[in-house]
Amino acid sequence: MVDLIQLIVSGTATGAIYALAALGFTLLWQASGTINFAQGEFVMLPAFTMLICTTRGVPLWLAFLVACVVSAILLGIGFKRIVVDPLIRHGVIPLVIATLGLSIGLKQLVKASYAAEAQPFPSVFPAGQFPLFGTHVSYSDVGTLLIAGLIVISLQLFLKRTVTGRAMQACAQNMDAAKVLGINVKTMVLYVFIINAVLAAVASLLISPTYLAKFDMGDSIGQKAFFAAIIGGFNQTSGALLGGVLIGVLENLIGFYVSPAYKEGVALVLFMVVILFRPEGLLGKAEERKV
Amino acid sequence: MKRFAGWIGAMVLGVAATAAAQNGPVPIVGLVELSGPGxxxxxxxxxxxxxxxxxxxAKGGILGRKIDYTYNDTQSNPGVAKALAQKAVDQNAYVVMGPVFSGSIFVSMDVTRKAEITNFTGGEAANITQQGNPYIFRTSFTQANAMPRVARYMKNALKLKSVDIIWVNNDFGKGGHDEFLKAIKADGIxxxxxxxxxxxxxDFSGAVLKVKQSGSDGVFVYVNEEESARALRELAKQGYNKPRIGETTLTGQKVIELAGSAADGAIAHVGLSPDAPIPAVRAFAERFQKEFKYKPDHNGIKGYTAMYIVKAMTEKIGKFDTKALAAALHGAKILVKDHPGVLMDVSFDKNGDIDRESFMTKVENGKQVVFETLPPLHPF
Amino acid sequence: MNAKTGKLALVVGIAAFAILPLFLKGYGVYLCALFCVYLMATLGLNLTVGYAGQMSLGQAAFFGIGAYHAAILLKLGWPFFLVLPIAAVACFLVGLLLGFPALRVQHHYLAFATLGFNILVFLIMRNEATITGGPLGISGIPRPSLFGISLDADLRYFWFTLFFTVVLAAILWWLLRSPWGRAFAALRDNPIRAESLGINITAYTLFAFAIGAACAGVAGVFYASLLQFIEPSSFQFSYSLMMLLAVIVGGSGRFFGPVLGTVIIVLLPEWLRFMQNWYLAVFGFAIVALMIFLPGGLLSLPERLGWKGASK
Incomplete structure (x- = not known):
């Protein structure tokens, strides 16, 4: 029983990380139909921005702010203007390929210019752990989970309760109708890209101490994020959290009770089951098929 | 026509059709993992x-001839490694250096064997040198040599009756895992x-949980650097207080840097270490750091010493004959007092396996400390 | 350029490529054979990507399934010409099984399904050591012989591979010219109209994907015999990505797109060696630029420049 709790607790913490990356992924898809295969690198890059700052003596909080600004400009506005805007009219495939290229480019850029090896990363949470029902729970696990939950809830509130948030939702559901209603669709979409970039920076701050800052750290995060988003429901922000945590916990349970060798395959199997029986995702609402 | 096509080939494929000049530089070719997981x-x-x-x-080369070292990226892919080995043969390489990954060397060594070219590898998998290939030489201990030393230490010094293993499931980890199991069986653990x-x-929580439950006297951790750090952290987190033993990676500088205080107390057998208590090795590590802006690991020492072994043996046979070089290397002993570049006394056996001293190391206050020097298997 | 000179140019081109290795050393011959092998896989992938408009990120997995079939069965002494169709059919069936649930829902889901599939296949190759040799792979895979002539020599094996690459290309060419294949063009150019004309989009897409997978399986068989050694990491996701990029860079949906793209992917590390470890970074950003300025791939360049006679 104690094992089970320990596995669930660590799985939930890992899952919260997947969820953070999945969240931005969902937002981009809703707002602009962009499938971003560089989402993992959007998490990786701020880690190195922060490292460059902290190794020069800048305190972590300031480094984080710098990373947020840099990400918002480069990976938010820049990504939209330079990559997404010119490509969106060509359909899904060229854009997806461009993000794949971007993913390779960013990874290799960091590898060639910074380091090929993993780098230690300072944690925002105090080191150490506390006992819980006979298990060991670290402060960083709890902190990650809390922040991830907080972000999902505040994002939900923002989208449902504020004027800007509702305008964004309207754009996501029907662009033409939103235009008729006088919503500035372009600005709204730009906001989404900026939010995505900042969310990725937050994810980076939370996960880099565990994942270690490395050029390819985004690979597995990005992949798990896709599956988390689809499993939870592509058109629901809360779905990303559910999907992420579900994958994290199931990976741990199957890795322990069935076989550690197939742990990495859990997300795919879950994905296949979900699209067979509930294609809109666990929390998603059925959408009209877009052709 | 032939010349023209050869020229096109050279342009397209980068294969320079060079005739080996007798007095020009000696071509030595590296097949190395510069991208990919390796x-x-x-x-x-x-x-x-x-x-x-x-x-x-800088000191005038070998027997008065300079070395022309060219290297190619295998992309950590055996297919590419095989192709590049072919290319090295085309370039009339005197010696081939690498690859380091066992999976790649399995493929490329057949090519160098067919062409009868002496080939040094960084690979540690035991069966590389067990196939009767007279041209393959190691630059470090094999897992088959290292694991019995680890097992003996567990039995004699730590008095372990039983031990768990956490290993990484790739060609490196699998080979080590199998050799370790053999070694502890032989020692009755x-x-x-x-x-x-x-x-x-x-996430190593599941792995550590299994280890904790098993109730064995200690754990052997055989994974790559980053994962070593994560495993050590998780072991510390779950309050594991039995011996944590590793081989080469577990007490490395990178692991200590990544794991922080969780690495304290970890023990490992290290074949080659830039922190070895040998002045020549430390001086090498410093020069290396200065030149390449990072601290070398054991692979850096492997490459460096391999080149000096080539120099020592070539001077001994007095000519650039790769077949004679391979023949001379079997059973050779190279001492530091004659050839300072080899850093530590080494010898080769009839299979091309290397033998030299090795170290038992421990992490204390964030530093790798050598607490015991183990003699070579076959003392000089 | 009319159709006749086009055909002539093609024959001359193939013939020139066939004699090229006579002038090359071992490494060059090997690269030419490797090019043929990858080309079989990318020609198939082009069917999925270029004609059916689907992203597949798992071509290397099918390539690997073919290679492992070959490695295991050839070592058991099965004849090459029996192993070849077995591997193709196996990949075809697995493709159907994988594609069906993914394509039923939303079209871009196939990208994720194939991505996950690639990871799963890698895990099976690595973990089921009793069958696949695990992380250490399978070595000593024999090369076939033809009418009693051994193909062990690299040059002969290259010609053998080239011959089958041309055969495979011809089959695909014929397939795309058949009424069945013409539906693809309709599907790619205007899916909604195609559907209203009674073309079952999902069924067509599914078959295109499965045929593409079968091509990768065939390529895998030739790969295993070429290297005579295989191990799981040669079939990882990154190789799927490279194959996809080969199709896109050359020009997806154009029959000769993958040919150009595969040449580039196979030779790129050679060309860009002077950049050392920056080459992949440059490559990545070049892909982004290519998509922005020339989303149709390199073969669409003549059209973009308004050259006459450029045809699809």
Whole structure:
């Protein structure tokens, strides 16, 4: 029983990380139909921005702010203007390929210019752990989970309760109708890209101490994020959290009770089951098929 | 026509059709992992060779001839490695250096064997040198040599009756895992939990939980650098207080840097270490750091010493004859007092396996400390 | 350029490529054979990507399934010409099984399904050591012989591979010219109209994907015999990505797109060696630029420049 709790607790913490990356992924898809295969690198890059700052003596909080600004400009506005805007009219495939290229480019850029090896990363949470029902729970696990939950809830509130948030939702559901209603669709979409970039920076701050800052750290995060988003429901922000945590916990349970060798395959199997029986995702609402 | 096509071939494929001049530079070719999962090991190995070549050339080369070292990226892919081995043969390489990854060397060594070219590898898998290939030579201990030393230490010094293993499921980890199991069986130590993990695995909670439950007297951790750090952290987190033993990686500088205080107390057998208590090795590590802006790992030493071994033996046979070089290397002993570049006394056996001293190390206050020097298997 | 000179140019081109290795050393011959092998896989992938408009990120997995079939069965002494169709059919069936649930829902889901599939296949190759040799792979895979002539020599094996690459290309060419294949063009150019004309989009897409997978399986068989050694990491996701990029860079949906793209992917590390470890970074950003300025791939360049006679 104690094992089970320990596995669930660590799985939930890992899952919260997947969820953070999945969240931005969902937002981009809703707002602009962009499938971003560089989402993992959007998490990786701020880690190195922060490292460059902290190794020069800048305190972590300031480094984080710098990373947020840099990400918002480069990976938010820049990504939209330079990559997404010119490509969106060509359909899904060229854009997806461009993000794949971007993913390779960013990874290799960091590898060639910074380091090929993993780098230690300072944690925002105090080191150490506390006992819980006979298990060991670290402060960083709890902190990650809390922040991830907080972000999902505040994002939900923002989208449902504020004027800007509702305008964004309207754009996501029907662009033409939103235009008729006088919503500035372009600005709204730009906001989404900026939010995505900042969310990725937050994810980076939370996960880099565990994942270690490395050029390819985004690979597995990005992949798990896709599956988390689809499993939870592509058109629901809360779905990303559910999907992420579900994958994290199931990976741990199957890795322990069935076989550690197939742990990495859990997300795919879950994905296949979900699209067979509930294609809109666990929390998603059925959408009209877009052709 | 033939010349024209050859020229096109040269342009398209980068294969320069060079005739080997008798007095020009000696071509030595590196097949190294500069990208892909083996990038860190391959880069280290390659830079080690480069540094040695630079030093040797600055002092007039070997037998008066300069070394022309060219290297190619295998991308950590055996297919590419095989192709590049073919290319090295086309270039009339005197010696081939690498690859480091066992999976790649399995393929490329057949090519160098057919062409009868002496080939040094960084690979540690035991069966590389067990196929009767007279041209393959190691630059470090094999897992088959290292694991019995680890097992003996567990039995004699730590008095372990049973031990668990956490290993990484790739060609490196699998080979080590199998050799370790053989070694502890020979020493009468029981195997507890046998936990496989993935390269790049982040969450070690399940693995550590299994180890804790098994109730064995200690755990042997055989994974790559980052994963070593994560495993050590998780072991510390779950309050594991039995001996944590590793081989080469577990007490490395990178692991200590990544794991922080969780690495304290970890023990490992290290074949080659830049922190070895040998002035020549430390001086090498410093020069390396200065030149390449990073601290070498054992692969850097492998590449560096391999080049000096080539120099020593070539001077001994007095000519550039790769077949004679391979023949002379079997059973050769190379001492530091004659050839300072080899850093530590080494000898080769009839299979091409290397033998030299090795170290038992421990992490104390964030530093790797050598607490015992183990003699070579076959003392000089 | 009319159709006749086009055909002539093609024959001359193939013939020139066939004699090229006579002038090359071992490494060059090997690269030419490797090019043929990858080309079989990318020609198939082009069917999925270029004609059916689907992203597949798992071509290397099918390539690997073919290679492992070959490695295991050839070592058991099965004849090459029996192993070849077995591997193709196996990949075809697995493709159907994988594609069906993914394509039923939303079209871009196939990208994720194939991505996950690639990871799963890698895990099976690595973990089921009793069958696949695990992380250490399978070595000593024999090369076939033809009418009693051994193909062990690299040059002969290259010609053998080239011959089958041309055969495979011809089959695909014929397939795309058949009424069945013409539906693809309709599907790619205007899916909604195609559907209203009674073309079952999902069924067509599914078959295109499965045929593409079968091509990768065939390529895998030739790969295993070429290297005579295989191990799981040669079939990882990154190789799927490279194959996809080969199709896109050359020009997806154009029959000769993958040919150009595969040449680039196979030779790129050679060309960009002077950049050392920056080459992949440059490559990545070049892909982004290519998509922005020339989303149709390199073969669409003549059209973009308004050259006459440029045809699809």
């Amino acid at each position: 990038a860190v090991s391959g880069t280290n190995f390659n830079d080690g060779v480069r540094m040695a070549v630079e030093e040797i050339n 029981k195997l507890g939990a046998d936990v496989s993990t993935d390269q790049g695995q982040v």
